[in-house]
Amino acid sequence: MAEETETKQLFSPSDVSLHTSRKDCWVVIHGKVYDVTKFLEDHPGGEDVLLHVSASGDATEAFEDVGHSTSAISMMSSYLIGSIEGYMPPKASEHTTVGGSDEPPNSRTTQRNKGSPAPNTFLDFVLPLFMLGLAIAAWYYLTFVAKS
Secondary structure (H helix, E strand, C coil), X not given: CHHHHHHCEEECHHHHCXXXXXXXXXXXXXXXXXXXXXXXXXXXXXHHHHHHHHHHCECHHHHHHHCCCHHHHHHHHXXXXXXXXXXXXXXXXXXXXXXXXXXXXXXXXXXHHHCCCCCCXXXXXXXXXXXXXXXXXXXXXXXXXXXX
């Protein structure tokens, strides 16, 4: 891992701002610079999303708001080309350790920062079934019972 760190470059925000086209697109997430040019066409959200966040400077907030899968997060390391020199996280908290490592954020860190979702309860499963049963009962009543 030490060799990998040495090969990564430090970029200034102005360096990154020069790479915002379809032929050359870099994205900054948690102070890390990713060359996503080859991924533009394959991005599930479309290439325009990546081009927009590339032009906006830092894509961290947009990346976290979407809630990417663990496979998407693990793919990020293959596009990592460097980091932003002197990067300071916008909101430093005790849970945010992503900016200081060469690894992309993991799903646990991302969820913890956004707030963990409510746990599934029994009602989450029963309520839709109850509504379906109610709809079928209403249909049956209106189709067969009300006509007689």
